[in-house]
Structure formats: C-alpha cells, structure tokens
Amino acid sequence: MPSLPPDVPCLLRIELGVAATSSPLMTISFDGANPPVTGGLCISVPLRALDRMPLREHWSVDGDVRHGHSGNVRWARGGGWLVAALELDESVHGGIEATAAEAYATLAAFAARQPERHVLRIWNYLADINAGLDDNERYKLFCAGRRRGLGEAFQGAYPAATAIGHRDRTRGLIVYWLASVAPGTRIENPRQVPAWRYPRQYGPVPPGFARGTRLPDGSLAISGTASIVGHASLHVGDCAAQVRESLANIAALQVAAGLPPEPEVRAPMKIYLRDAGELPTLRANIPAGIPVQLLEGDICRRELLVEIEGWRHP
Secondary structure (H helix, E strand, O other): OOOEEEEOOOOEEEEEEEEOOOOOOEEEEEEEEEEEEEOOOOEEEEOOOOOOOOOOEEEEOOOOOHHHHHHHEEEEEOOOOOEEEEEEHHHHHHHHHHHHHHHHHHHHHHOOOOOEEEEEEEEEEOOOOOOHHHHHHHHHHHHHHHHHHHHHOOOOOOOEEEEEEOOOOOOOOEEEEEOOOOOEEEEHHHHEEEEEHHHHHOEEEEOEEOEEOOOOOOOOOEEEEOOOOOOOOOOOOOOHHHHHHHHHHHHHHHHHHOOOOOOOOOOOOOEEEOHHHHHHHHHHHHHOOOOOOEEOOOOOOOOOOOOEEEEEEE
C-alpha cells in the first residue's frame, strides 16, 4: 500500500471491547476501571457503566504510535493523529471557571506547538455540572472559563465537543481531545441553532462547540446531542421522546455532512443517561445493531435526561 502524504492522516479506528488492539492510540475506561497499559494514551473517566459488562473504548491507527507528556498534558500520536488529555483539581485553581480557563489555555498553547495542530473533537467531564443557580450554574461558569482560556483560538472554527457531569467528588475537570495534521470541516444541524449563537438565557457566554466535525479521513464526529430543536429543550420529563428527538437530530446532522441519514454506524455511540432507572426506556428506543456504550451522567441542562454522541464513517 502506498504511504499517505504527510498532511493526510490514516483511517482512525474506534472499537468497543475488553482486549487492547494491536496498534493502540488511546484506551478509555469507565466505571472506575483502571485502563490497561497499552503503549498509547490511557484515560479513566468516572462515569458508571450501565452495560452488563463494562467495555473499554479502543482507538487504533496503522503505523507506529508514540506517547509521552508535556507538563500536565499526556499525549499519544500516530498516523497523522494526536490524542491528548489533562485533569485539573478545582481546589488548586479556584473553582470551575478558573479551572476551565487554565485547561483551555493549556490546550490551545499545546495544540499550537504540535504538527497535529488542528483540534477536531473535545470531551469535558466535570463534577456537579448542574449545581448553582442562574449564571452561577457550574456549566455556565465552565463555558465562561473555556472562552476565557481559549482567547482567539478556535474563533469561527469550533470543534465538536461533549460536556457531561460526573459524580466523583475526588476527581476534577477531565478534558481530552483529538487533533490531526489536517483540518476538519465544522458541521451544524439545520434543526438547531448553533450552540455558539445561543441567546443570553443560556448564560453570559454561549457554549463553544460545533454540532459535528467532518474529519479529514471522511468520518463524522458527532457532538453530544440532546432533545433540542432551535435552542429549546423539548419533551421535558419524557425520556423516550427525548431519545427519539436526539436520534432525529443525529440523522439531520448526517445529512448536513453529506452522509446518508440512516442511524447505522460502524463505530461506537455513547449514550449518557441522567437516571439509571430510565434504562429500560432507553433500550426500547435505540435502534438494534448499533454498537452502544451506556453511561450514567448528568446532562448540561437540568431538564434533559439523555445525550448521545458518536461517530459515522462514510
């Protein structure tokens, strides 16, 4: 097989399983499980797995993988891709807003120095995401800190992202991201107002993310997607309807990205469920045959019960 040009990444493979892959770029464990030492970047996210057997998320690429750290950023790279992560203690930085500002200033500065400088997809996990009232809600403070930390970075080119609340008081803000040697394309959902254009009622600083990113290998990275049409939350109190609306949003995003709308994917979807008691309802409303990881986590708006993210290959 001929080698790819240096500015075109190889295919990124993402699978669910127990065993590590042969060329691991990153392994993500949930439910308090310690990830195995695989040679790539290993991350443990404190969200309770709702599957009968918690699975790890394995990312792999063709070719050599190198890994290391720079300050408090841990990273791995290979095949034109880079994954990196950091975890910050709020008690050290003075609350969630200041911690988010520090995290994103670090992210932006680190990314600017790398060959894989194009940040395409970000995950954020923080404790007590819905605590606080009005503009002092922790998610809104996180958004303000993220914007302050980024400065001029990502202006007009926000990556896809997820922000979910974990319930482990011993863990701080966890941020990890995917970057590439080549840029992606921001995708917005025609059914939804872009998050970065939300009106003032959702906080003094709107969330800084795109609904999806078309990656340079042709895949679609789907941001955390909920039951929001326009900018309003729909189906309050109805988990089944929220799942269906979220899937409708994902179908519309795929069409906007130039992909067929069918829900079948060849890479995992993660579904975050606020109340584990709604698990039977969730299972009854997700299509069969899709590889899914089910996790208990808090959604950025109190009235939202479920959020879905995933990948779609062309």
